[in-house]
Amino acid sequence: MSAFSEADEALVRRALTVARGALDSGDVPVGACVVDEGGVELAAACNAREATGDPTAHAELLALRAAAAKAGHWRLDGATLVVTVEPCTMCAGAIGLARVSRVVFGAWEPRTGAVGSLWDVLRDRRVLHRPEVVGGVLADECAALLGSFFAERRLD
Numbered sequence: 001m002s003a004f005s006e007a008d009e010a011l012v013r014r015a016l017t018v019a020r021g022a023l024d025s026g027d028v029p030v031g032a033c034v035v036d037e038g039g040v041e042l043a044a045a046c047n048a049r050e051a052t053g054d055p056t057a058h059a060e061l062l063a064l065r066a067a068a069a070k071a072g073h074w075r076l077d078g079a080t081l082v083v084t085v086e087p088c089t090m091c092a093g094a095i096g097l098a099r100v101s102r103v104v105f106g107a108w109e110p111r112t113g114a115v116g117s118l119w120d121v122l123r124d125r126r127v128l129h130r131p132e133v134v135g136g137v138l139a140d141e142c143a144a145l146l147g148s149f150f151a152e153r154r155l156d
Contacts, residue, residue, distance in 0.1 A: 004137045008104050011035065011082040012137045015106070018044045019059070019084045019145060025051035029145050030085050032059035034067035034100075037078040042067035059083060060091040064098050075099045084142040086113035086135060092121035096129045104134045106142030 011033065019031030025048065033044035043066030048057040060083050068074045080102040081095055087105065092114040095103060103115065103122065114121045115133055123130050 004104065004134045007039065008082075008134055008137050011080070011104060012084065012106050012142065014041075014044070015059075015082045015084045016138070016141060016145060018046050020046075022046035022048070022051075022059075023149070027051060029149050030059045030083065032063040032081060032083040034063050034076065035080050035082070036071075037101075042070045042076075042079065056090065058088070058091050060087050061094055064094055064100075068098065077101060080104060085109050085146065086115050086117055088112045089114040089119060089121060092119075095131065096122060096127060099129055100131050102132045102134070104137055106137055107139050107146060108136060 015031040015033050017031065018033060019029040022029045027047040027050045030047045034042045036042055043063045045059050045062035045066060047059045048062060049055060060081060063081065067076055067079065076098045078101050081100045082104045084106045086107065086109040087095060105115065108117050110117045112118060116135055122133055
């Protein structure tokens with residue numbers, strides 16, 4: 001894991017803001033954004049599985065799709081994907097396929113995380129594309145948003 005910077009913290013704060021948008025549709029509040037090499041935001045998205053009825057509508061996938069559309073090509077070389085929680089296996093696979101150069105995430109996900117917790121798909125030496133990974137940025141804030149969401153669901 002690489003160390004994180006103030007710029008990484010600012011990007012995770014942006015992803016946290018985006019994540020709160022998922023609450024409107026009852027989706028798990030996960031947010032993601034993709035920025036280019038210069039730090040310009042290409043796309044941002046929150047989970048939309050409930051809103052769309054699409055089991056693949058994770059924040060990371062939606063942000064990657066929108067960033068590729070904006071860039072005009074599927075290769076996101078030089079881009080950074082920022083997400084509030086450690087990506088799952090599906091999202092880690094998509095990140096690698098999109099050729100993202102860097103991944104920054106907030107909270108660790110010990111049950112489904114595929115970027116260091118349960119698996120480490122992105123840094124497996126057998127895969128061709130291995131982006132830099134920075135984990136645990138504002139982890140407590142990201143985990144608190146998820147924790148409060150699930151705590152409210154348990155009370156209902």
